[in-house]
Each structure stands twice: as C-alpha cells, then as structure tokens.
Amino acid sequence: MTTRLVLEYLVWVFFSSLGVLQIAFTRAGLRGACFFRSPRIGYAFGTTATLASFLWFFLSENRGRPGLEGSQTFSFFVLGGSVALAFTFALTSLLRGKEMTASEPGQGLEALRQATYLQALKVALQEARTRWSRPT
Amino acid sequence: MVSPDVSVFQWINGLAGRSRPVDWVMGTLATDYLIPVILALVLLGLWFGAPDRDSRTRYHRAVMVACVGLALTSLAVQIISHLSPWPRPFLAGHEVILNPYFYPPHDPSFPSNTAAIGMTVAAAVLLGGLRRLGLALLGLAFTYSFSRVYSGVHYPVDVLGGWAIGWGVTLSVSYILLPLAGPVQSIFIRVLRFLRVA
Numbered sequence: 386m387t388t389r390l391v392l393e394y395l396v397w398v399f400f401s402s403l404g405v406l407q408i409a410f411t412r413a414g415l416r417g418a419c420f421f422r423s424p425r426i427g428y429a430f431g432t433t434a435t436l437a438s439f440l441w442f443f444l445s446e447n448r449g450r451p452g453l454e455g456s457q458t459f460s461f462f463v464l465g466g467s468v469a470l471a472f473t474f475a476l477t478s479l480l481r482g483k484e485m486t487a488s489e490p491g492q493g494l495e496a497l498r499q500a501t502y503l504q505a506l507k508v509a510l511q512e513a514r515t516r517w518s519r520p521t
Numbered sequence: 522m523v524s525p526d527v528s529v530f531q532w533i534n535g536l537a538g539r540s541r542p543v544d545w546v547m548g549t550l551a552t553d554y555l556i557p558v559i560l561a562l563v564l565l566g567l568w569f570g571a572p573d574r575d576s577r578t579r580y581h582r583a584v585m586v587a588c589v590g591l592a593l594t595s596l597a598v599q600i601i602s603h604l605s606p607w608p609r610p611f612l613a614g615h616e617v618i619l620n621p622y623f624y625p626p627h628d629p630s631f632p633s634n635t636a637a638i639g640m641t642v643a644a645a646v647l648l649g650g651l652r653r654l655g656l657a658l659l660g661l662a663f664t665y666s667f668s669r670v671y672s673g674v675h676y677p678v679d680v681l682g683g684w685a686i687g688w689g690v691t692l693s694v695s696y697i698l699l700p701l702a703g704p705v706q707s708i709f710i711r712v713l714r715f716l717r718v719a
C-alpha cells in the first residue's frame with residue numbers, strides 16, 4: 386500500500402460520491418441538499434463529477450497492480466464517501482440557509498425537502514430536548 | 522482428458538493477448554477498484570435517491586441486505602478458500618495467457634471473491650424489487666467475473682462458486698437474518714432518521 390495510491394483513491398471516491406450524491410438528492414427532490422436550484426444542472430454536475438473522477442483515476446495510471454486489500458478498499462470508501470456527504474451538507478447549509486426557512490420540516494431525510502441539513506438537525510435536537518425535559 | 526472447467530477457461534483466456542486495447546479494458550474491469558466502487562456508489566445513490574417515503578423504505582432494506590450480505594459473503598469466501606486452497610490457474614501448471622494490464626494474485630483461486638461480491642449486491646437489489654437496476658448489476662457482476670477469467674486469474678468454477686455463495690448469503694440475510702434482527706434494525710434506522718440521514 387502506498388500513500389500516493391491511498392490519496393488518489395480517496396480523491397476519486399470523494400468526487401465520485403459527491404457526484405452520485407447530487408444525482409441522488411436531485412432525483413429524490415431533497416432541495417436542502419442540492420447545490421443547484423435547477424435539477425438539470427444538478428444532474429449535469431453529478432454526472433460530470435462522477436465520470437471525470439473515474440476517467441482521471443483510471444487514465445492517469447495502470448490500476449491493475451496489487452495495492453489496497455479488500456478491507457482497505459472498503460474502509461477508505463467509507464471515509465471518502467462520508468467526507469463527501471459531510472461536505473455536501475456543510476456547503477448546502479451555507480449556500481441555501483437563507484432561502485430554506487421551514488420551521489417544521491418532516492422527519493428523517495424528508496426534512497431536507499424544506500430545510501438544509503443544519504436547520505433540520507437543529508429542529509431534531511430541539512424536539513429531542515423538549516421530549517426529554519417534559520415532566521412524566 | 523481436460524476437464525470442462527479447464528476447457529472453458531482456456532477458451533476465454535485464449536482471447537487475451539490479441540489486442541492491447543481489449544486487454545487494457547479487461548485489465549481495468551478486473552481491477553480491485555473499478556467495479557467494487559461502482560457497486561458501492563450504486564448503494565450510496567440508492568440510500569439517498571428514493572423519490573418518496575415508500576420507495577425509501579424498500580431501497581434502505583435493499584442496501585442493508587447488501588451491506589450485511591457483503592460482510593458475510595467475504596467471511597464465507599475466506600473460510601472456504603482456507604479450507605480448500607485451490608491454486609490460481611497460472612500456478613496449477615495450465616497453459617495461461619496473463620493479461621499484461623493485470624497482476625497475478627497468489628491467494629487461493631476458489632471461490633472467486635469478486636464474483637461473490639458482485640452477485641451479493643445484484644441479488645440484494647433484485648430481491649428489493651428493483652428489477653431493472655438489479656439486472657444491470659447482474660450484468661456488471663458477469664462482466665467482472667468474465668474479465669477475471671479472461672485475465673487468467675480464475676477458473677469458471679471459481680466464478681460459479683462465488684455466485685452461489687453470493688446468492689445463498691443474500692437469500693439468507695433477506696429472509697432469515699434481517700427478519701430476526703428486526704428490533705436492532707429498527708433502532709438503527711431510528712438513530713439514522715434522527716440524524717436526518719435515513
């Protein structure tokens with residue numbers, strides 16, 4: 386395992402996950418997690434980011450050599466994918482915080498139809514605090 | 522007399538070495554990265570990409586079956602390959618054309634881990650009722666396995682063994698393990714729902 390391969394793999398997974406997440410959030414209509422207002426631009430961005438990252442990773446070098454073990458491939462995928470998800474939530478919370486102002490977003494992922502991730506999480510924490518502090 | 526398995530292997534592997542671009546494509550398809558990452562990205566997209574609440578429940582179940590299935594499939598492959606360590610074709614004395622774009626691995630040949638993981642994800646998606654995507658993933662699993670035989674690192678029987686393990690484990694997870702683990706699954710989903718990621 387070389388550090389360079391790990392870094393390249395992480396960059397590839399990050400950008401391809403970022404692209405797939407944009408396609409998924411756009412398809413699901415979860416506007417609070419979409420970088421763009423227009424679904425067409427969202428799909429175009431997602432497809433481009435995913436394809437470009439694949440082309441970069443496989444055309445830059447022959448990847449048919451021993452490198453990462455199966456468990457490492459999986460662990461680094463989880464790491465790269467999680468960072469892409471966190472980045473998506475952070476960026477959309479910054480970009481779309483002012484236009485998404487739902488005071489009562491739905492439960493779970495449904496909340497992201499009307500709120501950004503940080504807004505939805507804030508409401509979830511407030512609800513939990515209210516439930517726990519309520520006298521029985 | 523040559524066994525049918527070796528005959529099929531030699532026929533598929535005999536296609537290698539004739540065209541550099543085809544060898545490159547097959548070598549790239551056979552890598553440890555391309556198809557496993559595509560499968561993982563499909564699962565990531567399924568988790569977040571459901572258009573409504575009903576589909577989301579179905580998609581989440583398929584992804585959970587696939588993830589638990591992948592862990593158990595890898596374990597089953599490890600155990601079986603240690604119990605019967607079959608050598609790779611190029612170590613068994615058969616005539617093999619090695620793909621210059623793919624390395625020759627030295628771990629046991631049977632069963633094929635790559636075939637098993639491809640089949641596990643395809644089966645989980647098919648059992649989740651996503652027929653078109655499941656069939657596409659089945660095609661991907663077939664391509665992945667074919668590229669490995671083409672590159673001279675697996676016999677067809679390794680692939681068949683991997684597919685059988687993948688199907689068997691996924692069926693067991695879907696119909697036995699997950700229903701038994703209902704309360705744990707429900708707590709897991711509730712935590713993720715609270716965190717707004719499910």
